[in-house]
Amino acid sequence: MKTEREVSIDSDPTWLIVFLAVVAAYIVLNQLVDAAVTSETAVTQHAVETVWFLGLAAIGLGFLYLDDADAADIGLSRPFVAPGFGAFIAVWVGLNVVGVGLALASGNPWGADLLTSVSVGALAATMSYAFIEELVFRGYLQGKVRSVLGGNSWLSRAGAVVTAGVLFALAHVPRILVEGGYVSGVSVVGTLVVLTLSGAGFGIVYELTENLYFVGLLHGLGNSWPLLVDGFAWDGPAQTGFLVSIAILYLGVTVAYRRLTADTRVTPYVRIEKGNESAS
Known part of the structure; x- marks a missing residue:
């Protein structure tokens, strides 16, 4: 039985080019809106941010529809x-267990x-x-x-991972230039x-698990690290x-997920024909 997903998103690059243009314009628009609400209340700014992300989700779902892809x-x-x-909980529990162990061994603080400290x-x-x-x-x-790039070859996968990773970073450039960088103590570059x-x-994890x-x-x-320890402050x-x-x-749970779900209903689906899928 197959253990690799056959990509069913249309290979025509036309919608990809349109997508990149739309996202770029949307990001620029977001910066203009952010600048306009800088003097507004925190509630207003959070509301604007929420609307922006909902719009981004609509763009992603819209292009998935245009390229005849589905959930x-x-x-x-x-x-x-x-x-x-389940895989996420395994990672979260593991990080807490290891983190508390390291905190006890090194004398660093830990606790509920x-x-x-991060609100719900x-x-x-x-x-x-x-x-x-x-x-x-x-x-x-x-x-x-x-x-x-061609579908299921490892070269296509690697190219897709690198391309998406680079574009993911570039999408943050306008805000980075305005705010001076996201990572504390690190330059823009x-x-x-x-x-x-x-x-x-994240792209590698996605390619190995195919679970969004x-x-x-x-x-x-x-983005938030809601853990019993703050290992980054050590x-x-x-x-x-x-x-x-x-x-x-991350790697261990990803590999375990891939092995445990191979040849099952959840990793991955293989498109047989439009509107009809079968478990691999």
């Missing part, structure tokens, strides 16, 4: 929900107060925004580029490098150990 094609149909959330509302917004970005940049853009690498990392729920949740986790070997544990857990 199963990008790992977003109902059967993917439980395994996606760090976990609750802010966490929900952060996770939602991250999921929308993954829908657009991995669900549509990466899948579309992969299709344009450094921030772009971090964003490119993180985008490529899992990737979206990981992205949201990386110094020396403890911080290094925490960073290494993140990489190991």
Whole structure:
């Protein structure tokens, strides 16, 4: 039985070019709107941000429709929900267990107060925004580029991962130039490098699992880090150990997911004909 998804997004590059132009214009428009509401209340600014992300989601879904793709094609149909959330919970629990162990061994603080330092509302917004970005940049853009480059070959996959990662970083350029960078203590160029690498990392996870729920949740986790520890604030070997544990857990759970779900209903779907899919 097949264990690879056959890309069913149209390989014609026309809609890809239109998509890039639309997203670029939308990002510029967002900066103009942000500039207009800088003196408004925080509630107004958050409302504008929410509307912007909803618009971005509409763009992604719209182009998926135009390219004759559907939820199963990008790992977003109902059967993917439980395994996606399950894999994410495994990562989250693992990070907390390892993080607390490192904190105890190194004398760094840990506790529920760090976990609750992020409000429920802010966490929900952060996770939602991250999921929308993954829908657009991995669900549509990466899948579309992969299709344009030829489909299922590893070269096509690698090209799609790198392309989506670079464009994901470039999409943040206007805001980075205005705000001076996202990553504390890192230059604009450094921030772009971090964003490119993180985008490529999410792309690799997506290619291996083909589950957009899992990737979206990981992205949201990386934006807020609601954990019992703050390993990024540590110094020396403890911080290094925490960073290494993140990489190991992400990779380990991703590989385990791929092995456990191979030849099942959830990884992946293979398009047989329009409107008719079969589990691989």
